[in-house]
Amino acid sequence: MICPRKCGVDRVGESxxxxxxxxxxxxxxxxxxxxxxxxxxNRGSGTIFxxxxxxxxxxCQNYRISDSGYGKExxxxxxxxxxxxxxxxxxxNINLVTPTHFTHLIRDSLVMARKQGLVIPVLWNSxxxxxxxxxxxxxxxxxxxxxxxxxxxxxxxxxxSGAADYPDVAKSAIREMFRQVGHLKLDKDxxxxxxxxxxxxxxxxxxxxxxxxxxxxDANLGNGTYISLMGQYYPTHLASRHPxxxxxxxxxxxxxxxxxxxxxxxxxxxxxxxxxxxxQTPDFRE
Numbered sequence: 001m002i003c004p005r006k007c008g009v010d011r012v013g014e015s016x017x018x019x020x021x022x023x024x025x026x027x028x029x030x031x032x033x034x035x036x037x038x039x040x041x042n043r044g045s046g047t048i049f050x051x052x053x054x055x056x057x058x059x060c061q062n063y064r065i066s067d068s069g070y071g072k073e074x075x076x077x078x079x080x081x082x083x084x085x086x087x088x089x090x091x092x093n094i095n096l097v098t099p100t101h102f103t104h105l106i107r108d109s110l111v112m113a114r115k116q117g118l119v120i121p122v123l124w125n126s127x128x129x130x131x132x133x134x135x136x137x138x139x140x141x142x143x144x145x146x147x148x149x150x151x152x153x154x155x156x157x158x159x160x161s162g163a164a165d166y167p168d169v170a171k172s173a174i175r176e177m178f179r180q181v182g183h184l185k186l187d188k189d190x191x192x193x194x195x196x197x198x199x200x201x202x203x204x205x206x207x208x209x210x211x212x213x214x215x216x217x218d219a220n221l222g223n224g225t226y227i228s229l230m231g232q233y234y235p236t237h238l239a240s241r242h243p244x245x246x247x248x249x250x251x252x253x254x255x256x257x258x259x260x261x262x263x264x265x266x267x268x269x270x271x272x273x274x275x276x277x278x279x280q281t282p283d284f285r286e
Contacts, residue, residue, distance in 0.1 A: 002103055002134050003054045004169045018054040018101040019069050024109075025051040025102075027071040029082045031091055036228055036270050038184070038192040039093065039123065039146070046086030046120070047095040048079070054101050055127055056162035057150075059203075059245055063237040066098060079109040083118055092191050093121040093144065100130050103137065110141045121193050124177075128170035129163060135176045144184070145177035146197045152212035160207065160245065171216065174198065184226040184268070196221070197269075201230040202257045205244045210257045218264045227269040229257055234275075249274060 001008065007017040015021045031044030039045050049062070051071030060066050074082075083094050099106050110122060121143035128147035149170060151157040157166035177196055184195030198217065200208060217225055231254045239245040254274045261269075 002131065003100055004129055004131055004163070004165060005054055016054075016101065018052045020052040020101045021073075023073040024076065024079055024105050025069070025071040025073050026079070026082070027051050027065040029086065031086065031089055032095065035095065036197065038186055038190060038197075038226075039095065039144075041092045041189070041191045043090040043092055045093055045095040045123070046083070046089070046091030047097060048082060048086075049097045050099050050102055052101055053098055053127070055129055055166075058160050058238040058242055059233065059235065060237050061232075061234075062098070067237070076105055076108045076112060079106070080113040080116060080118075083109070083113045084116060087118060087120050091120060093123045094118070095123045095125055097125045098127070099124060100126050100134075103130075103134050107137055107141060110138075114141070123192075128173045129161075129166055130169070130173040132172050132176040135173060135180075139180050143181065143194045144192055144197065145174075145181055145195075146199060147174055147177060148199050148201065149174065149213055149217070150201070150208070152209040152216065153207075156207045156209070160203075160242070171220070175220065178221055183222075183224050195226070197226045197228060199228045199230055200257070201233055202249050202254055203233055203245070204247055204249050204253065206253070206256070207245070208257075210260050214260055214264050214266070218266070223265040224268060225266065227261065227266055229254070229261060229269070229271050231272040231274040 005017045009016040012022050028049045032047035033040045033044050035045045051065045051069050053066035064070050123144040124142045125146045152167050154164040158164035181195050184197050187193050234248050235246045251274050
């Protein structure tokens with residue numbers, strides 16, 4: 001019951017809709033230099049990729065761990081040690097990727113790691129398909145929220161991620177994130193230490209409904225919000241089965257999104273060069 005699916009599964013001996021079981025499951029834990037500059041800095045982001053996911057995105061670039069569930073089971077204490085290990089390697093932050101379905105266990109690990117000397121910021125890197133009540137349990141433990149804002153259209157969310165309620169759920173979740181941490185704040189070296197950064201992966205044929213997405217952010221959070229417009233979409237996983245999603249985005253589609261960003265007066269954030277392939281996807285272990 002910790003995510004919007006509310007599948008009601010007892011994960012002791014069973015797996016939920018997300019395919020997660022009783023224990024934490026992690027695929028990779030390493031320094032990552034490919035995040036936004038305010039996140040990776042010059043020492044890297046201490047990135048922990050969790051296996052499984054509560055969405056079914058047909059274009060998921062991490063499908064080997066989100067859909068296939070590749071990874072290694074860990075205890076709460078193991079995860080705490082991993083966080084402390086990344087800190088000792090010089091990481092600017094602890095970057096928890098796709099953590100939603102393990103929130104209750106990650107929370108216990110964070111409490112343990114803080115008691116054992118974790119002092120760098122903790123970053124929650126999620127799809128925003130999360131319950132407000134679950135996010136409330138993280139208040140005071142998470143310093144930076146970096147959610148995706150995938151769709152403003154229920155039809156697109158149902159078609160491509162199996163979650164028609166995604167827009168309403170994500171809006172509620174992002175409001176809660178903003179309530180906890182406010183706008184993104186940077187230290188003297190330009191590294192984020194607290195706040196909200198919203199990512200928008202630009203999809204073909206404006207499946208994001210980018211105008212409506214930015215309009216909502218402007219109206220509810222303000223145009224001081226940090227936004228990362230991501231141009232790295234490429235067709236992978238099941239995207240080839242969906243006409244329109246079976247191609248990379250064009251430079252014109254990305255430029256349209258960038259103009260929309262400017263039209264609302266957003267000045268904080270990041271833009272990318274258009275184009276990507278699987279060479280930019282982490283080498284996940286089976």
